[in-house]
Amino acid sequence: MGSDRSLDEFLGDDEGSPNPDDASDADATDEDEPTPATTIYNPDGGDCEACGATVTRRWRDGDALVCGECKGW
Numbered sequence: 001m002g003s004d005r006s007l008d009e010f011l012g013d014d015e016g017s018p019n020p021d022d023a024s025d026a027d028a029t030d031e032d033e034p035t036p037a038t039t040i041y042n043p044d045g046g047d048c049e050a051c052g053a054t055v056t057r058r059w060r061d062g063d064a065l066v067c068g069e070c071k072g073w
């Protein structure tokens with residue numbers, strides 16, 4: 001019974017995780033704050049495509065990259 005065995009291995013691996021360092025690892029790779037995929041961080045600054053302001057962090061608004069002011073939360 002191959003399928004039965006693989007299921008057993010899967011469950012055992014899931015429960016027997018020796019070091020659950022997933023959370024701490026993800027934390028360490030981020031510099032200051034988490035950067036969601038919807039934002040672009042550019043240390044040199046980039047132009048907002050709506051108002052032309054130069055900002056380090058821009059958000060995707062459709063095809064454009066806009067500053068936090070123009071994103072309009």
Ligand SMILES: [Zn+2]
Binds near residue numbers: 048049052070
């Ligand atoms: Zn803007």
